[in-house]
Amino acid sequence: MTARPVLAVTGATGFIGQALLDAAFADNWQPRILARRYPRDCLMPGRVIEVVPGDLNDSVALGKLVDGATAIVHLAGLIKALHAREFLTANAGGTERILRAAQAVNPAAAFLYVSSLAAREADLSPYAASKWASEEKVRELAGSRPWAIIRPPAVYGPGDTATLPLFRAAHRGLLPYPAPPNARVSLIHVDDLVAVFLAMLRQLQSGGLPSGYLAEIDDGYPGGHDWTGMLAALRQAVGHPIRSLRLPRWLVLPVAATNALLCRLRGRADVFVPAKLAELYHADWAVTPSELPKIVGWQPRFDLEKGFSNTFRWYRDHSLIT
Numbered sequence: 001m002t003a004r005p006v007l008a009v010t011g012a013t014g015f016i017g018q019a020l021l022d023a024a025f026a027d028n029w030q031p032r033i034l035a036r037r038y039p040r041d042c043l044m045p046g047r048v049i050e051v052v053p054g055d056l057n058d059s060v061a062l063g064k065l066v067d068g069a070t071a072i073v074h075l076a077g078l079i080k081a082l083h084a085r086e087f088l089t090a091n092a093g094g095t096e097r098i099l100r101a102a103q104a105v106n107p108a109a110a111f112l113y114v115s116s117l118a119a120r121e122a123d124l125s126p127y128a129a130s131k132w133a134s135e136e137k138v139r140e141l142a143g144s145r146p147w148a149i150i151r152p153p154a155v156y157g158p159g160d161t162a163t164l165p166l167f168r169a170a171h172r173g174l175l176p177y178p179a180p181p182n183a184r185v186s187l188i189h190v191d192d193l194v195a196v197f198l199a200m201l202r203q204l205q206s207g208g209l210p211s212g213y214l215a216e217i218d219d220g221y222p223g224g225h226d227w228t229g230m231l232a233a234l235r236q237a238v239g240h241p242i243r244s245l246r247l248p249r250w251l252v253l254p255v256a257a258t259n260a261l262l263c264r265l266r267g268r269a270d271v272f273v274p275a276k277l278a279e280l281y282h283a284d285w286a287v288t289p290s291e292l293p294k295i296v297g298w299q300p301r302f303d304l305e306k307g308f309s310n311t312f313r314w315y316r317d318h319s320l321i322t
Contacts, residue, residue: 004030007201008069008109010056010098011076015159016114020073020194021049027198034065034076056094062101071110071201074098077131080269084126092133099141110204111147112197113138117186117216117285119151124282125275139212146204148213150196153224153287156307157190158314162271164321167312170234171321176245177227178252178277184286185225186218189302189310193217199296209295216287219300219307224286233304237312249281 007024011017012033024031025047032050054061056076066072078090095113102109115131118124122132135149156163169175179185196217203209218224227246235242253274260273293299302310315321 004028005070006030006032006050006068008032008034008066008072010034010065010074010094011114014075015157015161016155016190016193017075018159019157019190020075020197023191023194023198029198032065032069034061056090056097059097059101062098063105066098066102066109067105069106069109071112071205072098072102072106073112073114073197073201075114077114077116077134079127080271080273081126082264082267082269084275087126087130088133091127091130092137095134095137096141099137099143102145103141103143107143108145110201111138111142111145112200112204113147113149114197115149115151117151117153117287118279120216121279121282124278127275128279135214142212146207146209146211148200148204148209148211148215150200150292151214151216151287152188152193153186153216153218153285155188155190155193157302157311160190160311163311164315167234167237167308167315168321170242171238171312173240174243174245175231175234176247178247178249178280179227180249180281180283181246182283183227184223184284185227185230186216186221186285186287187225187230187304187307188217188219188300189307192219192300192302195301196292196296196298199298200292203296209292213292215290215292217290217292218287219303220293221304222289224284225304229304233308236305237308249277252280253277 007029009031012021013035021031034052036055052061052065078087081087115135118128119131119135122129231244256272256274256277263270
């Protein structure tokens, strides 16, 4: 029996990471993951996952993670912090450490860095700046290995806790949302996103995707979605009318500032702070179309209506919305 190729993954215990593990098994990969604690949520009967204890600060663990791997997906990243400098330390620093470990023990493995659409707006927030800096580390340290960078937009789907409040509010029938009046937002269902990851790795290995390729990706809806379309898809998903209220930035800013102060007092980070508002109220989060889908032979399975309905059913089935 031929051994499965090893796929080394950081960030595997998160929402996107768990979807990637499911897809990787279906695509005949043997996942090997980095985890601080025993990842019970990632383990299921009938499949074996290699677990390397440690984190992105542990160079020895990173070496074990990537040693002998056919491909590496660097998905881990910090999305909330008490201090701005923590984003750069964790995201750019972690990217540098895994690349240096890979260069030392496995200079040939294909490398996919999962960045963010925020990276193209590096001046917008500390998080956005850290994702751009992480991309720069990949360009600097990837070496001669085949590598690529992908910038997902907002990702949703079964297992996502970030968009759960949106669906809960829609289910209740009243949905306040923070956004500028002319916002355009690209989205992608998590299952479609991880399918892109694996398609890119296959093409990187075969030479079909040129090394150093950078692409933004979404669900294929031209120019991104506006809130009118998103609200219509939510109405279809929950099955009843929704009253909506767009929250202007001046109204939300005091709430975010108060939350940031409470975070510092408690010593516990949260996403909803003033720096995040710069991202939420940025008007253009529509992806730039690329040739990536054609190159890797991929197309999205979920449009917004199908994707939102799929996500809402998952929340209901798991008693997260009642």
